[in-house]
Amino acid sequence: MADHVPVPARGTRPRNRRELILAAAVDLFTKHGYHQVAMSDLAAAVGIGPSALYRHFSGKEDVLANAVEYGLRPALDLVGTLAGADPDETAGALAALTLDRRYLGLLWQREARDLGTGAHRRLREMIRELGAGLANHARSVRPGLDGRAADLLAWSVLSVLASPSFHHLDLPRPEHERLIAELVTTVLETEIRLPPAVPAGEPRPPLVPASRREELLGRAIPMFAAHGYAKVGIEDIGNAAGITGPSVYNHWPTKLDLLVTALQRGAAGLAMDVSTSYRVATGAADALRRLVTSYVAHSHTHPEIFGLLITEMDHLPEDELHLARRAQHDYVSEWTHLLRLTRPALDPVAARIRVHAALSVAHDTARTPHLRLDPGIAVAVETLCGRLLTLPPG
Incomplete structure (x- = not known):
């Protein structure tokens, strides 16, 4: 338990x-x-x-709301004590808490969407409080760090700490704590350069595909991501495209086909990037760097699909669920393979844990709206992922 x-x-x-x-x-x-x-x-x-x-x-x-707060409270208490704390001791304490409450990332990212409005607002406040506390810690460790950079580093630390929720990899406890602490320290020490912030321009009207089928898929994906697959009806999808709900069935046999297709396309795009990287790269480090770039680009362009991989997989039928999980496993395996080609002495499990941490930083920042909308963030995230993977600058 x-x-x-x-x-x-x-x-x-x-x-x-x-x-x-x-x-x-x-x-x-x-x-x-x-x-x-x-x-x-x-x-x-x-x-x-x-x-x-x-x-x-x-x-x-009410149980869910209290369970989320029960899980987050020790993290908030710890972050509240970080002012002036030793950076190495802090990283170790965060790593220990992460492994003690390994479920926490999954609980707040997957399950908390079912909270009511008031409880969900309270959760967002708690997560922001965590981020603000870690940003203050980053500035205390690195005086002179500007606010945007400290904010990115703080959210990236949260992503590293949440990443063990989404895999079952284990090392001996002392070794596992040291690795998580090292990853936290790596994030906080990474030099990132953000261009000056640019005021957001007027939003452009979205382009609508010629194909009604594609339009419906494009409407459904963000709705599933925002509200949950179970809470979005065919009528909702049809209304978003300006047609009646039953008319959706002229283009898609079932609502489930929309979800399956979205996840299949996401997996296919990533698999093609792996193939391209192997074909054109000059070596393992170059291939892995290319995968970092493509993954950051995909996640920042299609953040909703990456959210669906966390929140909606359980709605898939067993055969599709098996294929989706196999695709995820194989994708991580390619990153791990390339990482170990660049670092042959790296333990296979430790290498895979590093990969999961880097992937989490990439897709979590993409799913955090104020970060995704900052035009300088994507390149900085690539830098962070490269450091987590111990890639040489390039």
């Missing part, structure tokens, strides 16, 4: 019942997804009847 909170014997009334429920909720939500967990499952996990849950929480959404 998350945080290793023991389940009491049935019939007992422990003082920490609320904490036990929250720990069980974190465990079940991250393993199975919020929608697949019933209040009866939570009750069974802590050895009580379902009605007893309502003495502590008003309903499942």
